[in-house]
Amino acid sequence: MDTYVIIKQLHSGFRYIVFLLVLVAIIQSLLGWLGQKPYTETNRKINLFALISAHTQLLIGIVLLYFSPLVHFDSTTMKDNVTRYFSVEHWVGMVIAIVLITIGHSKSKKIILPESKHRTIAIFYIIAFLVIVGTIMAGHLPVLGSQS
Secondary structure, three states: OOHHHHHHHHHHHHHHHHHHHHHHHHHHHHHHHHOOOOOOHHHHHHHHHHHHHHHHHHHHHHHHHHHOOOOOOOOOHHHOHHHHHHHHHHHHHHHHHHHHHHHHHHHHHHOOOHHHHHHHHHHHHHHHHHHHHHHHHHOOOOOOOOOO
């Protein structure tokens, strides 16, 4: 098996960990925000693990950019939908989502009130999750499941 296939499978499989952790962070933050629950150490760890998993996925994706035969940076890149998506659109959308997760996590650390911490995580992580799903769908890729 060549390096590209291994990294692509790692990147594709690791998305489930990112999805799960971000969704758990969103759900617990919504429950904390709407239920006015305290912000616990478990909340902090889930939010942090979601952040770490997103950054890890970004690093795997950066390595994949190097090995992918679908990525080109030349005069034909913008003319082909598949090449444009993988060379430009996919990684830009994902970087935006990861920046939103990072900002939400960083802002929440500075907030004292538990309700505000939960609200900040909920808002930033939900927007990031929507950007992730929208970016994947823009490439006509399955959000869950494997690419044919």
